[in-house]
Amino acid sequence: MAKQKLQSIRGIHDGLPAQVRAWRHIEDVARDVFSSYAFAEVRLPILEPTALFVRSVGEKTDIVSKEMYAFEDQGGDNICLRPEGTAGAVRAYLQAGLTRAGAQRWFYMGPMFRRERPQKGRLRQFQQIGAEFFGVSGPVEDAEVLAMAQLFLDTLGIQETRLEINSLGCTACRPDYREALLTFLQSKKDALCETCHERMDSNPMRVLDCKVKTCQEALTDAPEMVNHLCEACDTHFSGLKSGLDALDVPYTINPRIVRGLDYYNRTAFEFITDQLGAQGTVLAGGRYDGLVESLGGPATPAIGFAAGIERLEMLLPEVQQAQPDIAVVALGDAVMAYALQQAAKLREAGLSVIHCGGGSAKKQFKMADREGAKFVVTIGEDEMKAGQLMLKNLSTGEQKPLTLDAIIQTLSSSS
Numbered sequence: 293m294a295k296q297k298l299q300s301i302r303g304i305h306d307g308l309p310a311q312v313r314a315w316r317h318i319e320d321v322a323r324d325v326f327s328s329y330a331f332a333e334v335r336l337p338i339l340e341p342t343a344l345f346v347r348s349v350g351e352k353t354d355i356v357s358k359e360m361y362a363f364e365d366q367g368g369d370n371i372c373l374r375p376e377g378t379a380g381a382v383r384a385y386l387q388a389g390l391t392r393a394g395a396q397r398w399f400y401m402g403p404m405f406r407r408e409r410p411q412k413g414r415l416r417q418f419q420q421i422g423a424e425f426f427g428v429s430g431p432v433e434d435a436e437v438l439a440m441a442q443l444f445l446d447t448l449g450i451q452e453t454r455l456e457i458n459s460l461g462c463t464a465c466r467p468d469y470r471e472a473l474l475t476f477l478q479s480k481k482d483a484l485c486e487t488c489h490e491r492m493d494s495n496p497m498r499v500l501d502c503k504v505k506t507c508q509e510a511l512t513d514a515p516e517m518v519n520h521l522c523e524a525c526d527t528h529f530s531g532l533k534s535g536l537d538a539l540d541v542p543y544t545i546n547p548r549i550v551r552g553l554d555y556y557n558r559t560a561f562e563f564i565t566d567q568l569g570a571q572g573t574v575l576a577g578g579r580y581d582g583l584v585e586s587l588g589g590p591a592t593p594a595i596g597f598a599a600g601i602e603r604l605e606m607l608l609p610e611v612q613q614a615q616p617d618i619a620v621v622a623l624g625d626a627v628m629a630y631a632l633q634q635a636a637k638l639r640e641a642g643l644s645v646i647h648c649g650g651g652s653a654k655k656q657f658k659m660a661d662r663e664g665a666k667f668v669v670t671i672g673e674d675e676m677k678a679g680q681l682m683l684k685n686l687s688t689g690e691q692k693p694l695t696l697d698a699i700i701q702t703l704s705s706s707s
Contacts, residue, residue, distance in 0.1 A: 303416030331397040348379040359406040373405035377422040395427040419601035429593035435535025456546035459529040465522035483510035516547035555582030575599035619660030623672040
């Protein structure tokens with residue numbers, strides 16, 4: 293009987309060493325950059341109540357109605373695998389009673405889940421980094437959040453991205469704009485796709501985000517939110533632009549950037565690249581002053597963003613694998629225990645060490661070369677009796693007998 297080939301779930305990939313090496317580099321850069329802006333890391337659960345996303349994201353959105361992995365567990369609770377991080381962060385913020393604790397700066401990272409059609413840079417289980425800033429309402433904070441995102445991408449070495457910004461207005465100025473937009477859309481209805489027809493009833497601004505070419509052509513002269521802002525929103529948007537100018541963060545205004553939910557307001561932004569085809573958004577976010585209140589908390593201003601780690605990885609310069617500092621070669625069974633002890637002491641000193649496992653010297657040196665070790669420590673019976681190890685620099689070929697302490701000092705000073 294033929295063995296059945298094991299298969300993975302479509303759209304869910306393993307993170308193998310080379311990829312995880314890149315992920316860890318991205319995560320380490322995020323921690324360094326975000327910490328410099330006084331953002332603190334939080335760890336949020338993967339499982340959340342389904343109702344959290346129905347209330348926050350919306351029951352009729354694609355995320356909830358088509359993409360979310362939701363189920364009833366054995367205890368009868370309706371739970372889901374989190375499709376995004378912001379709603380969970382807001383839940384944690386409320387449950388921890390932090391609404392009166394002043395500004396909260398958080399960031400998080402980990403897997404998210406959406407049953408989308410797998411494509412380049414878009415998976416059903418994907419890794420994401422997000423940042424949320426609760427309790428601040430001014431354009432200065434918005435500018436700093438965008439500058440932090442720009443610094444994150446720059447530090448990663450990701451080039452050829454551009455920042456696009458827009459203002460979505462607020463509850464005071466959006467109704468008039470909505471009416472102006474609806475009037476325009478009605479005049480273009482015959483040229484719009486069926487999805488846009490549905491969006492005209494539920495959320496007309498989402499029509500502007502349609503990627504269908506004929507729809508985009510029909511929307512060329514559509515009214516723009518930035519031309520319908522109330523005085524407060526216009527002042528906020530001007531302050532954002534001034535802040536970005538002061539911080540030397542280049543940007544362009546894209547009136548087509550929208551968000552599909554009512555709690556988003558004012559600042560919306562995306563970092564875009566042309567290197568990933570149609571899925572060109574690298575990092576995106578916006579201000580969501582209405583979300584905390586929609587989930588039962590007090591009115592609380594907030595802004596945040598998220599970036600997919602796999603998508604960042606595709607744009608990342610190659611991350612070199614760290615080379616082991618030392619490969620230990622044991623010549624004969626009589627020195628095996630001693631060689632294991634020396635390897636352990638070298639590791640205790642903070643060096644990266646592999647033990648080549650014994651056998652012929654040729655086989656062990658081949659292993660050291662294959663692993664990319666910088667140095668080889670050779671231990672035979674003579675070295676064991678003398679209390680010295682033969683250290684060889686694989687780059688220069690130079691070798692000399694040294695004590696363990698001398699090897700540690702030599703390698704620690706050169707690293």
